[in-house]
Amino acid sequence: MWTEFCVLLHFVARASGFVNLAHTPAQQLQGAANMSKPPQDPAWSANKAVDGNTSQELLTTCAVMDYTKNYNSVWWKVRLGRRFNVAYLEVYFRSSTITRATGYYFYSYDSTDVFDPNSLHPNNLIYHHNPISGCPASIQNINVNRLAQEIVYINKRPQDHISTCIGADSQKTTVEICEVKVMGCDANRYSNGCGKKCDGKCKSHQCDAFNGSCIYGCADPNALTIDCLVCQDGQYISNKQCKPCQGHCKDGTPCNKLTGKCDNGCNNHWTGSFCETCSLGYYGDDCNSECGKCAGNDVCDNQSGDCPGECLGNWQKPKCNACSLGYYGDDCNSECGKCAGNDGCDSHSGDCAGECLGNWQKPKCNECLDGFYGSTCNATCGYCKDKQPCDKDSGECVHGCKPHYEQPLCEECSDGFHGSTCNSTCGNCTDGQPCDKNTGKCLSGCRPHYKPPFCKVKSTPQTGDEETNTGAIAGGVVAVLIVVVIVGLAGFFFKRRQGVNKRDPAGHVQIVSNDRKKGSKGNKYADISDNSLERSQEEHTDAALSGDDGGYYNTAEITAYIRTQDLHRVILEKNKKENNVFLDEYKRLPVGNTDKCKIGQQKGNVVKNRFKTTFPYDHSRVILTEKWTDNDNDYINANFIKNCNGDKAYIAAQGPKKVTLADFWRMIWQENVKLVVMLTNIVENGKNKCTQYWPEKDKGMDVGPCKIKLLEETEYAFHTYRKFTVQQNNSNTRTIAQFHYTAWPDHGTPEELGLVQFHRAVTQKYQTGGLMLVHCSAGVGRTGTFIGLDSLLQQGREFGRINVFEFVNQMREDRMTMVQTAEQYIFLHKALLCGFQENNTMIKEDNIPTKINSLLQDTSPLNQRALYKEYKVLQTLNPAFDDKDKEDGQTPDNRGKNYDLKILPVSKYRPYLTTYIKGRNDYINAVCVPSFTAPGAFILTQFPLKDTEVDLWRLCMDHDVNALVVLGDTNEQGVSWIPQKGSTSFCTPYSLTTENTGSGISGVTQDTMVISIEDQRKELDVFYIPFGNDNAILKGVELLLEKEKQISFTSVIMSKDGAERVGVFCVLHNVLQQLRMDKEVDIFTAVRQVQTRRPEVISKLDEYRRCYELVPVSISEDGIYANM
Missing domain, CATH: 3.90.190.10 (Protein tyrosine phosphatase superfamily)
Incomplete structure (x- = not known):
């Protein structure tokens, strides 16, 4: 043992890097490896991952399990010859199958630890590849920096495993590791080269593998940090040095020796981790000065007291502690009056120092002198009673006018009087009309027997015939007018009693009576036909009725129309967790009826279906009439779908498979489709969702007799726009637009705003009267949701109300399980709300200067400006x-x-x-x-x-x-x-x-x-x-x-x-x-x-x-x- 240690020490002292502790034969270092399952071939054993060979493709140099065994949890480990100070790992995966490693873990175990695959402790975890971050790197460096004797690799596939790595399998995994280098030093050495010994200050002479700090503790129990420093009172440790406390701790107590912070708090008006800065709202050397009125809840600079931005209201920069010129008062909200010479007023009292401008009154010069009124005090009061002053804002004479003047301004004569002083009486004007109040002339003519223009002098009398005839004519005219009025009123009241014929959003006739039947409980629309096909535009059932009080009443029936302005409230009410009406509604939708899908289940057609239980209904399926080959039949998994008006507007289809690629283009050609909406990616979560049915740029594609070319491809954040041309034999070339939404997650729903923006791109960039072909993978879930969004947005914008349940029910009559999940059903409501909230804020390039300048230069009151209204809507x-x-x-x-x-x-x-x-x-x-x-x-x-x-x-x-x-x-x-x-x-x-x-x-x-x-x-x-x-x-x-x-x-x-x-x-x-x-x-x-x-x-x-x-x-x- 001691001999091995000396050899290793001799080696690392001269090395330029850390030592491979798992395989350095020259130093007799070799780890022992094994794994949880047998190798696919005896030559591909666990020890192959610690043989020093980093080749990533030669199977004979890698540890490989049999991937076809469908393992959902595996491990591989290497046990080192003894305990080492491990710095990092170099892991070499088999590069051609790296997708199988997604989501892997590495653990380290000390000499006293025991690895148990059924009881993994987070303290032993050193690395986890996040499966939603994409595919792992084929060569991975992993930081360890621990004392360890065993390194363990684990990979598993739990039920909820999700990965964004294309090609990754969510069900099974394996071990395919070509080499694991365990790089480090002996247990009491560190640095890149292992040439330094751990300091004696470190506990048990053990330290950080990279910098030698005492991460396992200090020999001196009084040391507080990994640097093992001991500081005096009034000092703390910073950058491996003892430094004086820098703050103003409460009552002069010393700071914390480890952190430098004041554990017992700060002196008044001091704050910060170290009590080193002024509290919010204070500044100065002693932090005793209070900040001014900074805008946006900003605080002033704690040294100068200056506000960082603007001041609140009318306070003056830089400190915002005094009123700006032209304002006064405790809150600077009072505007100075009209002081002469544009001088400001006193900032406390508001008094002008000198004279006032024009007709303004001292001392504040903020109201008009007696006898004047208006916003500029330039308007002269009228002829008020007893020479009283008029109201200085409106000019009204609050105590009345001088005789013969008209209230409230008393500026012109009352009816029947004229002249400069309104003391002259008008003449005998026709029908008692007043004369001109300046000239006294009867502009409408005189009464009989008086001479114009003043109608004060009688004319010579005439015979009685003219007066008689005039009276007869006048009487006849009056009689005719009376008859017309009577007939009109009778017709009006007759129509009110009979009701008015209207049409609902689906085009059905309704009769709305203006009388209320007894027992209707005040329901404004109680007299509606019981015929279920004739639905009112109002919410007329006993089910989900929006009452006048704004409440949402949940009862048995759920097919009521919803006003678009009520949709947000309805969503909140229906989506309450304790009584989720949405889930109840969704359960009442009809499920797929395979008895109506006999053609799709025929033996020759089963292979054309992407999923085993999703077929097109026979009565609404798209029938392919044109054959391109002798083997073609008329079947494709697609249905015609009606819009809210009952018109055939869409084709809902499954994403094409390789065997149905030609059928897909046969359908496009036969139905003259010009717009395709695609709602799936080609591959999602490692699974094929749809065959690519278009060519790459600058490459053609031949499908049957059709030649297809990609003219344009533009990528956006959440979708891609493509334009194709298609020509069959010598026919005219057709142009087809495809909008491909790329942000729909494999499980769940997208952001409402993202899908609504995508829908707007579809409807703005391509408007056609033809059929819209919509497909995802199965052609029911996402497809039904998008069709629902498109059709119901049209209905809501035209009629102001929608019926989501009824339309989804209608779609399911033509294709099974449209809007496939309750989550999609709820999402459809929310996306519709987002769509109805859209403002027409798009500005074309040519209109930008004119439109934006108009918005920015609007000087109307703030709450009337279009820009302000946009901002409030955003809020x-x-x-x-x-x-x-x-x-x-x-x-x-x-x-x-x-x-x-x-x-x-x-x-x-x-x-x-x-x-x-x-x-x-x-x-x-x-x-x-x-x-x-x-x-x-x-x-x-x-x-x-x-x-x-x-x-x-x-x-x-x-x-x-x-x-x-x-x-x-x-x-x-x-x-x-x-x-x-x-x-x-x-x-x-x-x-x-x-x-x-x-x-x-x-x-x-x-x-x-x-x-x-x-x-x-x-x-x-x-x-x-x-x-x-x-x-x-x-x-x-x-x-x-x-x-x-x-x-x-x-x-x-x-x-x-x-x-x-x-x-x-x-x-x-x-x-x-x-x-x-x-x-x-x-x-x-x-x-x-x-x-x-x-x-x-x-x-x-x-x-x-x-x-x-x-x-x-x-x-x-x-x-x-x-x-x-």
Whole structure:
């Protein structure tokens, strides 16, 4: 034993790296390996993985189990000759079958530990490959840094196993490992070369394999850290040194020797982990000065007292502790009056120092002098009674007018009087009409026997015939008018009693009576036909009735129409956990009836069905009439589906198989299909879902007599758009559009907004009167959901109400199990709600300057401006996630890793950290956000805190980040955690180097940084962008867009809290991508998309307005769009 130790010591002292403890024959080091199942061939035994041969394809050098045995849990292990200080593993998998290794684990066991495959302890876990992160690397370096004698590899397939690795099997696994190098030193040595002994200060002379720190404890029990330092009172340990306490601990007590923190709290107005900064709201050397009124709940600088941004209301920068010029009062909310010379008023009393402007009254000059009124005090009061002053706002004479003047302003004569003083009486104007109040003339003529224009002098009398005739004519006219009025009223009341014929959304006639029958309990629509086919547009049944009080009444019947404005409330009521009406509704839908599917079950057709129990109904199936070969028959697994109006509008089909590829194109050609909607990926979770039925770009495809070419293919974040041409023999060429939704998860439902945006792309880019062909894999679940969304959105937008249950029921009459699961049924309701909430906010490229300038230059009252209304709608649509959705950020281990506990990541959207660092878990406050073209383009995160910097570098390495965008302050040149140009810093176990090749342009500082850990090296671009500089923001977006043209690109976008600032940057990036691709922008929807993942972004109107302000700038002559 001692001889072996001396040999190893002699070797490692001269080595350039750690020793392979599992196989170094020259040092007589050889581990013993075995595994849980026998090898597929005796020559492929467990020991082959520790024979020193790293070839990844020669089976004779690998440990391989028989994959065909369908094992769902396997292990392989190597036991070393003795206990070692293991640094890391180098694992070489068989590269051609790497998909079988997805989800694997590695464990380490010390000499006293016992490996039990049925009782695995998390303390022994050293690495786990996350199966939803894609396929594992075929060569993997795994950090260990533990004392160990046994290394164990485990892989298993639990029932809920899910993987995004294409080709991975969710049911079975195996062992296919070509080599495992266990790299390290002897138990009391460390460093890359094993040339250093663990310090005697370390307990039992055992230490960290990389840096020699005493991670297993210190020999001196009074030592508090892995550096084994012992500090005096009034000192604490920092960077392996004893430093004086830096804070203001309560009552002068010393700080904690280990942390430097004040365990008993801080003196008044001091805060921070070390009581080293002023509490929020205070500043100054002694933190006794209170901050002013900073906007947005910001706090002032704790040294100068200056607010970081704007002031609240009318307070004055920089400290926001005095009123701005023109305002006064305790809260600076009172506006100064109209002081002469534009002088400000006294900030406390509001009195003007000198005279007032115009007709304003001292001392405050904020009301009119007596005799004047209006917003400018330039209007003169009318002739008020007893020369009283008028109301100084409205000008009304509150005590009445002088005689013969008309209230309330008393500015013109009362009817019957005229003249400059209204003392002249009008003449005998016809029908008692008043005369002109200035001239006294009767403009409508005189009464009989008086002379115009003043009608005060009588004319010469005439014979009685004219007067008699005039009276007779007048009487006749009046009589005719009376008859017309009577007839009209009679018709009106007759119609009210008889009711009005209307049509419901399905086109059926209803009779709506305006009388209420007895016993109707006030139901406005009680008199409706009992015929079940004649449904009212109102919710008329006893089932799910929306009453006048806004309540939702759940009874037996469930087929009521829902008004679109009530849909949100109905979803909330129906989706209550204790009484989920949705589930009851779904159970009442008809299940598939195989008796109606005889053709699909015929022997020759069974092979054409993708699934054993999904067939088309005979009465509605698509019958193929044209034969392309002698073996063709008329069968394809597809049905015609009617829309809400009962018109044949869709074909619902299964995804084509290889044997049905020609049938699929026969159907497209026969039915003259011009629009195909595809809702599945070719492969999902390792399973084939659909055969690719179109050619690659620049390659043709021949199917029967058809020649198919791909003209166009454009990829977006959640879908791909393709355009084909198809020509059969010498016929005319047809053009077909395909919209391929790529974001529907294999299990579950997609984001409502994502599918609604996809639907909008379908309906906007391609509108046709022909049949829409919709397919997924089986052609029932996703297919039925999308058809329901399309048809019910049309119905709701036209009639204002929908009946989801009735339409799904109608679809199932034509194809079995359309909308296949209760989850899809509930999702359909939510997607419809999202669709009805859409605003018409799309702006075409040519209209951008005019439209956006109109929005920005609107000077109407704030609550009437279109931009403000858009912003308020966004606030109502912002998703509300509960504590359970964000529970990862609230655990005791993670709470301290958040800058603001009000800004936490939604667990399903956060990126998980996988690199093992002792004492760290998989959490970082960050969320994944799509760009316009890529679903995982952005990771939004906060600036690192004191103890979370290492997690930022883990994030960059684990998620293959290409760029770091830092949105900082205008007056700063960088951040402390990124090294200066040409220098290197360390964040154990990472080293960070900023190269000398950086540059600055338009305010953006661009550098190249290299992150290194052991033999791994990651190079990424770093952009520092001062957020207050519009040119810098635009240039930063431009630089990122240019980078994204070259490769698949992931960017981390950072701000202090991970919400403010990052939202504006991402939205601007996405709308400019949209502009480049589709020649249009939709800022409203772009904001919604980011808020779906991070609801706290763009929470202020100013941020939303800034998005609009920057877009026109970006497409100006020198702007970003010109350079794309």
